[in-house]
Amino acid sequence: MPDLALRRRELGAFLRSRRERITPSEAGIPPTGRRRTPGLRREELAFLAGISATWYTYLEQGRDIRPSDQVLTALATALRLTEHERDHLFHLAGTPAAAGPDEPEPVDPAVTAIPMLLRHNPAYLTGASYDLLAVNPAAAELFPDLDTAGEARPNLARWMFTSPAARRVLVDWEREAQVLLARLRAAAGLHPADPRFTSLVEDLHAASPEVRKWWPRYDIQVRRTGTKRLRHPRRGIVTMTHTALHVAEHPEQTLVIYHWPES
Missing domain, CATH: 1.10.260.40 (lambda repressor-like DNA-binding domains)
Known part of the structure; x- marks a missing residue:
């Protein structure tokens, strides 16, 4: 061929x-x-x-x-x-790379410091499998339980599908959840034998009927800039744009920054 x-x-x-x-x-x-x-x-x-x-x-x-x-x-x-x-x-060579040990991702302290420098704007850093590597206070307020999600290693996908806070905060939760799952599907396809992805996907299937329904559709998306309707605890429902930036030395790590609507 x-x-x-x-x-x-x-x-x-x-x-x-x-x-x-x-x-x-x-x-x-x-x-x-x-x-x-x-x-x-x-x-x-x-x-x-x-x-x-x-x-x-x-x-x-x-x-x-x-x-x-x-x-x-x-x-x-x-x-x-x-x-x-x-x-x-x-x-x-047409062969999936053999998975390495399930160890935390290498993280540059200078990169994890960026969300804290932004302060006013909600911002967080995710790894290849959507582990949360850094979350600033503005993001923790906007997304309750995002920095814990009941896990030793907080994960954005787990928060999306297992935390009741996700369905309260995301006004269009179903659409946002489908998009995140499609992005996770694309990322998992690049690491077919990686235990970070296999264990996460198994956990999500066990916890979420939506994942069990949507995963077989094989939707694929990549992360990009966009907008979300969010329910803020003090400001009510706001429409926020967000920017996704990839880390130069670790391109599968993504810095996400939310921008408040202009008054």
């Missing part, structure tokens, strides 16, 4: 680009005089990854072969790929 052929070519180009950026000295290979190409030779990378040089050459040439998870992991290690580069490698 054309898309598979394109993906194989992209995989080869990605491997070649990463191979060419690693010097022999960085890989612990003794210098051997003048080299015609930058970085490692194909046979050198194959040796470091413990695979056949011919087989690796076929892979880089975009031939119709399917590398195993073990081979992809060995290549990612030999190429010193970052977490996002490793995920991209597995994606191009």
Whole structure:
């Protein structure tokens, strides 16, 4: 199929680009005089990854072969790929990246401080699976129980589907809940074996009849700027715009900022 052929070519180009950026000295290979190409030779990378040089050459040439998870992991290690580069490698190979341990997401303290700096505007930071990483007091007032949600690790999706406060605050709760579930569905599709997502989806199915009804529809959305009608404890019903900003070093983390309507 054309898309598979394109993906194989992209995989080869990605491997070649990463191979060419690693010097022999960085890989612990003794210098051997003048080299015609930058970085490692194909046979050198194959040796470091413990695979056949011919087989690796076929892979880089975009031939119709399917590398195993073990081979992809060995290549990612030999190429010193970052977490996002490793995920991209597995994606191009048509194989979901193996899930890592269920550990808290790395969070930059400078980023978690931003919601507190905003003060007047409700703001919070979410992780890849909608764990709440930072919530300012204005957001905690607007969204009661958002910073606890009865969980050791607060989560926006759990709050949406299990907290009675969510249905009180969100005037159009059903629409907003469907949108959030569609975004979670899209995110979970990028991490099919990640325990952060599998356990969350299982919990939501157990707790919410709406999730059990809507999840099989396979709605997909991505986070974007928009408006919500919200019931504020002091201001009554207000229509607020919100802006979603992705963190540069962790693009699956999102800073959400709400803007009060002008008087």
